[in-house]
Amino acid sequence: MSxxxxxxxxxxxxxWLAGQFVRGHGFGIxxxxxxxxxxxxxxxxxxxxxxxxxYGLIGELIASFxxxxxxxxxIRMFSGNPARDKT
Incomplete structure (x- = not known):
């Protein structure tokens, strides 16, 4: 359970980190x-x-990231939805 x-x-x-890292925004929480x-x-x-x-919390967080x-x-490559914050 835990x-x-x-x-x-x-x-x-x-x-959340990946959403911030890839083109500066996420899809929503x-x-x-x-x-x-x-x-x-x-x-x-x-x-x-x-x-x-x-191994451990940091290792799993890195693998997850x-x-x-x-x-x-x-997802962004196939969605056709470019980043919203283009300048």
């Missing part, structure tokens, strides 16, 4: 949380596939 709660918290933080949780799985899988282990950035980039 690991699920931690996964959601880490995913929410990673999703709820979508950022979903992207972060899915990104946690993607990031953990990809880092494990290349031989990088993630990496996965969320990849997922946000892919």
């Amino acid at each position: 690991s699920t709660i931690w996964l959601l918290i880490i995913g929410a933080v990673a999703g 709820w979508v950022d949380m979903i992207v972060g949780v899915v990104g946690a799985f993607i990031g953990s899988y990809l880092l494990a596939a290349i031989g990088i282990g993630t 990496v996965g969320a950035v990849i997922l946000v980039s892919i």
Whole structure:
């Protein structure tokens, strides 16, 4: 039970960070949380596939962030919705 709660918290933080990192804005708190949780799985899988282990809270946050950035980039590439803050 507590690991699920931690996964959601880490995913929410990673999703928000990824939304801020990729083109300066997110999709909204709820979508950022979903992207972060899915990104946690993607990031953990990809880092494990290349031989990088993630341990502890910081390691999981980094893996989640990496996965969320990849997922946000892919979503924006196919959504046709460019960043709102272009100048």
